[in-house]
Amino acid sequence: MSERQLAYILIVIGVVVALVSLLADVIGIGSDEGFGTYQIVGLIAGIVVALIGLYLVYFRRRPAT
Numbered sequence: 001m002s003e004r005q006l007a008y009i010l011i012v013i014g015v016v017v018a019l020v021s022l023l024a025d026v027i028g029i030g031s032d033e034g035f036g037t038y039q040i041v042g043l044i045a046g047i048v049v050a051l052i053g054l055y056l057v058y059f060r061r062r063p064a065t
Contacts, residue, residue, distance in 0.1 A: 003056060003060075004056075004057065006053075006056065007053045007054075007055075007056035007057040008053065008057065009053070010049050010050065010052055010053030010056070011050050011053035011054060011057070012053075013046075013049055013050075013053075014045075014046045014047065014048070014049030014050025014051070014052075014053060015046065015050050016046070017042055017045060017046030017049065018042070018043050018046030018047055018050065019046075020042065020046075021038075021039045021040075021041075021042030021043040021046060022039070022043060024036075024038075024039050024042075025039075
């Protein structure tokens, strides 16, 4: 697997985790009314993973050989 493929996978996973965390109450997997601790942790983790993927795609370029 190339670094570019890994970066795109990280972006997708991060966005999915963030969306599931945001919509947990709506889709019925949330435990409390309102925004809970696990939702905050999931949202932050999803954003961090997606940002790592974006970094790998756009800012970490290999020099042309």
